[in-house]
Amino acid sequence: xxxxxxxxxxxxxxxxxxxxxxxxxxxxxxxxxxxxxxxxxxxxxxxxxxxxxxxxxxxxxxxxxxxxxxxxxxxxxxxxxxxxxxxxxxxxxxxxxxxxxxxxxxxxxxxxxxxxxxxxxxxxxxxxxxxxxxxxxxxxxxxxxxxxxxxxxxxxxxxxxxxxxxxxxxxx
Ligand code: AMP
Numbered sequence: 494x495x496x497x498x499x500x501x502x503x504x505x506x507x508x509x510x511x512x513x514x515x516x517x518x519x520x521x522x523x524x525x526x527x528x529x530x531x532x533x534x535x536x537x538x539x540x541x542x543x544x545x546x547x548x549x550x551x552x553x554x555x556x557x558x559x560x561x562x563x564x565x566x567x568x569x570x571x572x573x574x575x576x577x578x579x580x581x582x583x584x585x586x587x588x589x590x591x592x593x594x595x596x597x598x599x600x601x602x603x604x605x606x607x608x609x610x611x612x613x614x615x616x617x618x619x620x621x622x623x624x625x626x627x628x629x630x631x632x633x634x635x636x637x638x639x640x641x642x643x644x645x646x647x648x649x650x651x652x653x654x655x656x657x658x659x660x661x662x663x664x665x
Pocket of ligand 1: 512516551552614615620
């Protein structure tokens, strides 16, 4: 899967100085790289996991989670920034470098007992993904795994998600 790395665009100092941004749009626009990404996740999560729902995290998780959900015969659930979802929500706050942020999910998006796969483009510190898992579990769902296109191995994302099945396609 490391061959997918050549489709990732690295943008220095975006969105602020010192951040090296990993841009997946250059992967998504390529028909074969997009197919390989979705097919690889489909293969990884078809055995045993069999999720009922694939949760995509705003906003880049939305760009491939529905395709994966379709392939896995699962439903798609969006996890969004505060104030975007119209109906009753559950929410979870998480720590940022400076301050905190919050994510929301519709309260009825995951039914008790459902198996849930959580996907996003990049796992860095793992805070966003862990907060999403906590919301899913508060709703009564079981997190069967995480799928990330990119894992930043110099940050402690995998440690933060220890105990869960964490799959990534490209590592830096
Ligand atoms: P974290 O909660 O620290 O694991 O950060 C993960 C979230 O921030 C994901 O939604 C990513 O899209 C985004 N993110 C963090 N670092 C980067 C990066 N270097 N390039 C692109 N997206 C990033």
